[in-house]
Amino acid sequence: MTRQANLKQLDNAQIANILSEMAVLYAMHHVEFKPRAYEKAAESVAAFHEDIGILYKREGIVGLQKIPGVGKGIAFHIEQLLTKGSFEEYRELKAKTPVQIEELMAVEGVGPQTISMLWERLKIKNLNDLEKAARAGKIQKLPGFGKKSQEKILRGIEFLQQTGGRKPLGIALHHARELEIAVVKFKEVRKVAIAGSLRRRKETIGDVDLLICTDKPEKVTEQFLALPSVRHVFGKGTTKINVRLRNGLEVDVRVIPEESWGAALNYFTGSKAHNVALRKIAIKKGYKMNEYGLFKGKKMVAGKTEKEIYEKLEMSYMEPELREDTGEIDAAIREFHGEKPWLPKLIGYSDLKGDLQVQTDWTDGKNSIEEMALAAEQMGLEYIAITDHTKSLAMTNGTDEEKLLRQMKEIDTLNAKLRLQGKKVCILKGAEVNILKDGSLDIADEVLSQLDVVGAAVHTHFNLSLSEQTARVVAAMKNPHVDILFHPTGRLINKRKPIELDMEVVIAKAKETKTILEINASPERLDLKDNFIRRCVERGARMVIDSDAHAMEQYAFLPLGIAQARRGWAEKKDILNTFSLKEFLSQLK
């Protein structure tokens, strides 16, 4: 079993990056069909629910071929990546074109053919070279290029340097909704909708797709371009405009006629993979499908609503969060024909009854326990757990045993006061206990046993090896007082990588020890992320969705967590804080 030994530490994201580089390299050399094959494989690897290295250790090359879009050829390449860190074709192609593909591709408007030309003619290898060449006016002299292409490249580089490309869901959603409100006020606008990855609630957003339904496209585009929030116009046509807002967000606007509303909504919501799969099915059934509708010959047979399109294709309606071509279409077809397993009945956006991670001014929160409780009641919650940080997290003024006991008394007093005032919200005694390097906790069991709910979390030693980190977290889950594992992978979106954790083991142990895994809804965390949530659902491990609020207004994070749960195919029953207080408490250890 040579494959057991000496695996290079390549994670899914790194493998996906190399496969996607292969796609570009083949495209640069005008190889047909391979680019799409590699790109598809890269997407599945990036979204795969398990660490591919672990999958390979367990099941070998045959296991790798279980990844959608990965056949014999690419499985072999992945094996090479895992065992040797590279593979022949990759080395050869890189030798021919030794350029920084990922950073060049990130520039808006730059694709494989441009990169190829830049290398051949100007020996441009990276973003730095590109910027210099553009500033020196060398790009506009290339065949097929001109002054405008050169300026576009410079703007693209500037944008990348400012933003790093993608914005967290929470921020993009907020800005997009403001825009939606502004547009809906235009007189000639009949309907507005946010589409794209934002409608699917992906954790980060490249740009906003805004659909506008109107009979007067010229007038509406004119009004839109005159909005004070529009800073720069990249392009405008009769049905499509592309702008950058003052807040840095890039927006694609499509103007849609009423009869095509559903087709356009479907088309621009994506994902691309979901669309491609739908269109293939449409073709098989003798239709043609585009953003204007579903057509039999020249006759439009559906398009006004998404539902009627799906029905014509003999599938049930799929919620936007499911549309990633990861099994939802098969499930929708089965459901339409009355066969199981059906699509999940996703947890709804108003299904949460509690929040199990709330910090207060006892540590690093902004508001008092009482303020947080009253705000929770306003949000329609029935219970919250106060989970201030514990002592080993010195920078947050963490609580020790003595302080925790005092806080418990205060919570008793407050609960009594709230009852007298006729309030319904109940405050649970909790803590966000630190998991120390060896998996033990920084608060004594005797005190933990007096709390209603105990959350444990990793806040230090992020760099342990896979086996050490997994063992550490499992040890904490085995503690009979630990009810919830908070933000299990510790990642910060666009800032900090997740800790090395064997999630298959963590999920199995969570089930075994009756430890709940948290979906932390804080916009910078969204941890667990969607693919792990889906794995928990499949394995029957239980979860909660928490805001991790450090201030009253942060309960508004909860819908972001619900969105991730929906992307992970979670139903109400999978998320324990959809239960009433009594039911919830009965589920704890």
Place this chain on the structure above:
DNA sequence: GCCGTTTTCGGCCCGACTGTTTTCAGTCG
């Protein structure tokens, strides 16, 4: 290179817009 309600061979989604052209390639979603 992948994949199968047309298939183990022969296909592989579709349209808008831009820039530099004068009929189209490249990029994007």
